[in-house]
Amino acid sequence: MSDLEVRLRDIVGPAHVLTDSDLKAPYETDWTRRFAGVARCVVRPAGTDEVAAVVRACAEEGVPITVQGGNTGLVGGGVPAGGDVLLSLSRLTALGDVDPIEAQVTVGAGVTLERLQQHARAHGLDFGVDLAARSAATVGGLVATNAGGIRVLRYGSMREQVAGIEAVLADGSVVRRLVGLAKDNTGYDLTQLLAGSEGTLAVLTTVRVRLVPLQPARAVALVAVDSVGSALELLAAARAGLPSLSAAEFFLADGMALVRAHGGLPAPFGEDHFGYVVLECSGRTDPSDDLLDVLGESPAVADATIASDVTGVARLWAYRETHTEAVSAAGVPVKLDVSVPLRELAGLVADLSSTVAAAAPAARLIIFGHLGEGNLHVNVLGAEERAEEVTEAVLRLVASRRGSISSEHGVGRAKAHWLPLSRSEPEVTAMRRIKHALDPAGTLNPGVLI
Numbered sequence: 001m002s003d004l005e006v007r008l009r010d011i012v013g014p015a016h017v018l019t020d021s022d023l024k025a026p027y028e029t030d031w032t033r034r035f036a037g038v039a040r041c042v043v044r045p046a047g048t049d050e051v052a053a054v055v056r057a058c059a060e061e062g063v064p065i066t067v068q069g070g071n072t073g074l075v076g077g078g079v080p081a082g083g084d085v086l087l088s089l090s091r092l093t094a095l096g097d098v099d100p101i102e103a104q105v106t107v108g109a110g111v112t113l114e115r116l117q118q119h120a121r122a123h124g125l126d127f128g129v130d131l132a133a134r135s136a137a138t139v140g141g142l143v144a145t146n147a148g149g150i151r152v153l154r155y156g157s158m159r160e161q162v163a164g165i166e167a168v169l170a171d172g173s174v175v176r177r178l179v180g181l182a183k184d185n186t187g188y189d190l191t192q193l194l195a196g197s198e199g200t201l202a203v204l205t206t207v208r209v210r211l212v213p214l215q216p217a218r219a220v221a222l223v224a225v226d227s228v229g230s231a232l233e234l235l236a237a238a239r240a241g242l243p244s245l246s247a248a249e250f251f252l253a254d255g256m257a258l259v260r261a262h263g264g265l266p267a268p269f270g271e272d273h274f275g276y277v278v279l280e281c282s283g284r285t286d287p288s289d290d291l292l293d294v295l296g297e298s299p300a301v302a303d304a305t306i307a308s309d310v311t312g313v314a315r316l317w318a319y320r321e322t323h324t325e326a327v328s329a330a331g332v333p334v335k336l337d338v339s340v341p342l343r344e345l346a347g348l349v350a351d352l353s354s355t356v357a358a359a360a361p362a363a364r365l366i367i368f369g370h371l372g373e374g375n376l377h378v379n380v381l382g383a384e385e386r387a388e389e390v391t392e393a394v395l396r397l398v399a400s401r402r403g404s405i406s407s408e409h410g411v412g413r414a415k416a417h418w419l420p421l422s423r424s425e426p427e428v429t430a431m432r433r434i435k436h437a438l439d440p441a442g443t444l445n446p447g448v449l450i
């Protein structure tokens with residue numbers, strides 16, 4: 001055992017420094033099974049002081065660290081590059097008291113999204129971010145990737161929910177701003193700088209988050225549409241006519257066929273359609289009538305079904321939410337997560353098939369995503385051997401339509417090479433300078449983002 005491992009055992013206890021291959025394995029491969037690497041060891045500290053001591057020890061020994069929360073990230077940012085220490089935040093699970101006056105709560109970085117939601121709901125409030133990986137994704141990972149999900153349309157992305165952070169910098173020092181002031185203009189906003197930094201600038205240990213009103217009554221519509229244009233027309237009508245709108249999601253016929261086969265789901269309509277939109281409204285009272293009014297008046301609706309009971313809502317959401325799982329069950333996809341201005345969406349969808357076919361003729365394309373933000377998850381199955389070509393072709397197409405090469409999953413290791421497609425040279429240089437200022441030795445998440 002090396003000096004570093006001995007030191008790490010002294011800090012976190014021998015049971016929480018994993019060196020055995022079998023024990024390390026779950027931390028070494030990502031959720032998609034596309035990214036993997038061998039860690040020197042996995043370290044699981046129990047609190048901020050232990051995290052700081054681990055980071056300091058690694059910095060002194062010149063050993064790089066890969067930071068990991070729930071390991072549900074989709075861009076290879078949380079799995080080891082090889083030979084690094086894998087720092088898992090999964091034991092930082094403290095749950096503070098919900099403050100109903102501020103509508104805020106302070107939680108450990110390792111608390112899962114689902115646990116945070118349950119905690120807030122038990123106090124008559126809710127958390128503004130939701131996504132299908134809720135049972136495993138951690139608050140630290142959500143902040144680090146500035147995760148989006150299905151409620152961005154109503155509450156914004158993760159960074160909008162963050163009122164303060166505590167984080168360990170690359171030299172082991174701790175920055176802490178957890179009061180959660182609604183107004184605080186005292187210079188550079190480190191909290192917002194760390195949101196979306198993907199573990200490259202600091203290790204988040206505690207987060208103070210804003211909470212939103214609990215909206216217990218929900219109505220969900222699954223709407224068939226015959227074009228992207230119709231989907232956008234419906235979105236415009238929903239935005240104008242439904243103050244209670246909380247989600248607007250989108251998928252195509254191929255995705256419908258895949259999730260139906262994967263989950264044994266029944267056909268929702270008598271015939272197949274080009275695409276499908278899921279609209280959700282939520283409030284303190286049942287918003288079904290408002291939703292029905294908007295659907296009834298919109299010529300964009302080819303067919304629709306609506307539910308407002310718990311079982312029916314879950315049944316309709318399953319057509320959209322099981323996409324990621326169904327794609328993963330079908331193979332190891334090339335996963336791209338892009339966004340374009342909404343007026344470019346129809347053109348992008350139209351061009352994607354031919355672009356992917358040119359790069360990987362035998363591939364199967366599944367497109368779904370968050371309609372409100374022009375955010376498409378482009379999943380290409382059967383293209384493992386042509387991953388670079390497919391990625392290059394799709395990301396260039398997106399850039400040509402003024403889009404982003406990473407809408408919500410982050411850049412990670414998967415997209416670092418293509419960052420200049422979305423960020424100008426001066427922007428990337430400024431990012432490198434910030435990285436160098438906070439982590440001059442490049443200890444934290446080397447190879448991720450920049």
Ligand SMILES: Cc1cc2nc3c(=O)[nH]c(=O)nc-3n(C[C@H](O)[C@H](O)[C@H](O)COP(=O)(O)OP(=O)(O)OC[C@H]3O[C@@H](n4cnc5c(N)ncnc54)[C@H](O)[C@@H]3O)c2cc1C
Pocket residue numbers: 031066067068069070071072073074076077078089109130131132133136137138139140141142143144145146147148149150198199200202203204205324325408409412445448
């Ligand atoms: C089924 C499924 C559905 C998903 N849906 C969505 C979606 O709708 N929207 C969306 O945005 N994402 C989605 N994701 C992606 C993923 O859930 C998010 O990126 C999530 O934020 C990752 O959290 P995590 O705790 O698993 O982080 P990890 O995967 O462990 O890490 C992700 C990144 O954050 C860094 N990191 C993790 N914890 C910390 C910390 N404490 N301090 C500093 N850096 C840290 C890691 O180094 C890595 O770069 C989905 C994933 C799956 C599997």
